[in-house]
Amino acid sequence: MSGVIPLKPVNLPRELALKLLTDMVRIRRFEEACARLYGDGRIRGFLHLYIGEEAVAVGAIRALTPQDAIVATYREHGHALTRGVSANAIMAEMFGKQTGCSHGRGGSMHLFDAATRFYGGNAIVGGGLPLATGLALADKLQQKHAVTACFFGEGAMAEGAFHESLNLAALWQLPVVFFCENNLYAMGTALARSESQTDLCAKAAAYQLPALRVDGMDVVAVHEAARTAVQTVRDTGKPYFVEFQTYRFRAHSMFDAELYRDKAEVEEWKKHGPIHNLTGRLKVMAWLTEEDFQTIDAEALREVDAAIAFAEASPWEPVETLTRDVYAAP
Amino acid sequence: MNAKTTYREALREAHRDALLADPRVFLMGEDVGKYGGSYAVSKGFFEEFGADRIRDTPLSELAFVGAGIGAALGGMRPIVEVMTVNFSLLALDQIVNNAATLRHMSGGQFSIPLVIRMTTGAGRQLAAQHSHSFEGWYAHVPGLKVLAPATLDDARGMLAPALADPDPVLIFEHALLYNMEGELTGYWKHADIRKASVRRAGTQVSLITYGGSLWKTLDAAQELAAQGIDAEVIDLRVLRPLDTETILSSVSKTHRAVVIDEGWKTGSLAAEICTCIAEEGFYDLDAPLARVCTEEVPIPYPKHLEDAALPQTPKIVATVKRMLGQS
Incomplete structure (x- = not known):
C-alpha cells in the first residue's frame, strides 16, 4: 500500500454519500465514547469495537429495506446504529439499564430490536448463520420477499456452522446474503494461520453461491456490492456471498494486548480508514467542505452525549424481576 | 374410539x-x-x-x-x-x-x-x-x-x-x-404440558419415573403388590419445569421415594428430584431416598451387559423391598 488515498469519484447521489459518511462518523464517535466509558468502569463485560470497519455495516445495511432482517455478531454496535436502533437504547444497553434495546439483559454483545428486524447480537462465532438461514426460510415460506443479511467474521468460516448453513441455504434456495467481514484476524490468529484455503470466495463458491470480494474500507464500493448482492437475492431468492476486506483499528476486545500484529501494519491500514477515504473524495468533488464535516461530527458527538445522559439517567431494573423473560409470561 | x-x-x-x-x-x-x-x-x-x-x-x-x-x-x-x-x-x-x-x-x-x-x-x-x-x-x-x-x-x-x-x-x-x-x-x-401424572395410586412408596422406564416401574409395582407392598407410580411427563407439587404430595402420603431414571446416576435428573424431596419433604420421609439409574458405563453392545447397565424391574423391586426392610 502506498499510503496515498485513492481519490476515486463517488458514484452515488450526494445525499446518499453524505448519509453514509454521517453513519460512519456516528459509529466512530459512539464507540470512542464507549471505550472511554469502559475505562471509567461504566460499561463492563466484553466490549468489541468496530472502529476501522464502519464502511462495511454502513454500506451494506443501507442496501437493505425495512422488511429485511439482520443477524450480526458480538461486534455489532455499528450495525444496530445504522439499522436505526437509537443511540439512546444502545448506550443504555451497554450500561445494563432497562431502557436498553435488550432491556439491559444482553449488553454490548447482545443488541436486539424486533421493530427493525435486528436479530442480534450473537456471541458464539458462527452461531448466527443457521439462525439467518432459518429466518430466510420463514420469509420464503410466508412469501414475504424479504432478504436476511447475515454478518460474520472470516473466523466463523472455520466453523462447521458456516459450511452447514451455506449448504442448506443453497440447497433450499433461501434469500439470505452472507456478508463476511474479513478483518484478517480471528481474535489474534491471522487467516493464513487458521485456514488451509484463504480464498474465502472459493469456499462460498464450493456451495454454488455467487461470491464477490470487495474493498471493505471503501464505503462506496461496499454499498455498490451490497446493492448488487441484495438485489440478486431478492430477484432470484437464492443466497449470495460477499467478502468485505477490512481492518480493525482497535484491539479485539478491551483485554487484548495486540501481541499478534505489528503496529506499523495498523498504522498503514489507518491511512486507508473509511471515514478518511470518503471525506477526502467528497472534498475533491466539492460535495463536502471541512465546515460540513465539522457539522456532521458535532451532531454525532451531540447524539453520543445525549445517549450517555439518557443511559445514566435510566433506572436499574429491580432485582425482583430477575427471572423474567426466561419463558413467556403465563 | x-x-x-x-x-x-x-x-x-x-x-x-x-x-x-x-x-x-x-x-x-x-x-x-x-x-x-x-x-x-x-x-x-x-x-x-x-x-x-x-x-x-x-x-x-x-x-x-x-x-x-x-x-x-x-x-x-x-x-x-x-x-x-x-x-x-x-x-x-x-x-x-x-x-x-x-x-x-x-x-x-x-x-x-x-x-x-x-x-x-x-x-x-x-x-x-x-x-x-x-x-x-x-x-x-x-x-x-x-x-x-x-x-x-x-x-x-x-x-x-x-x-x-x-x-x-x-x-x-x-x-x-x-x-x-x-x-x-x-x-x-x-393433555397438558405442565403436570406429572399418578399412573398407579399406592400408599407405601412413591416410584417416580418417566419415559421408557415408566413401564418397567409399573411392572415392578405389580410385582410388589403381589408381595403385599402398595406402590404409587408417578410419571413425570414434563422434565422441565418439574411438577414438584405432585411429587411432594405423593411423598407426603407414602413417606418413601425411589426415583427410576435411565440417565446415569451422577448428576442426573434423579439427583435433582431426590434433592427436591430432601429440601422440601424431608420431614415426610420415613426412609432414605433411593435411585435406580443406569450404571456408570457407556452403554455396551452385548444384550446381557446392556440389560445389566439399565434400570430393570427386578432392580426396582429389590430396591423397594430393601427400603422396606424386606430384602
Missing part, C-alpha cells in the same frame, strides 16, 4: 393434526420425507403435504436445528426431528446458546415457538453412540421445556400444546416405545 393403536401411530396422528390445523407448522429433519421418518412417524407425509412442509435435511444437525430456531423467530411453527438425542449433541450450541436464550437476551422481544423431537434411550443393542439418555442435560437449561411422553395418550396429545407454547419445547420419545400397542382413552384431547 378405543381401537388398537401404537405409540408411533399416535405420534403420527398428532403430527398430521398439527400440519392440517396450522399452515405455519412444518416438519424437518433427516429422512423425515421420502424415507418416511427413521422411526416412521412421518410415513406418507411427504406425499400428503409436499416437500415444502416435510423437509428432508442434510446430515447437518447444527444448521437445521438452528434453521428451525430462525424459522420460529420468523413466524413459523417448526417441528424439528433429530434422529436421536445422541446426534442432538451436534446441535447443542444452537439449542442451548440460541433457543434457550433469545427471549431473555432480547429482553422479551423474541419468542422461539419451536418443537424439537428426538428419540432417546437404550434397549436395542445399539451400543454407546445410539443409546444414551441426555434429556436430563436439557432439563438443566432455563428457557427450555422438556417433555417425555410415555403413554399412547401423551404421544397423541402432547404435541398440540407443545406447538401452542411460545417457548422452545423438546420432546423425548423412548426408542422402545414406538411399537407399544394399546388403546387411546380420550384423555389425550386434554
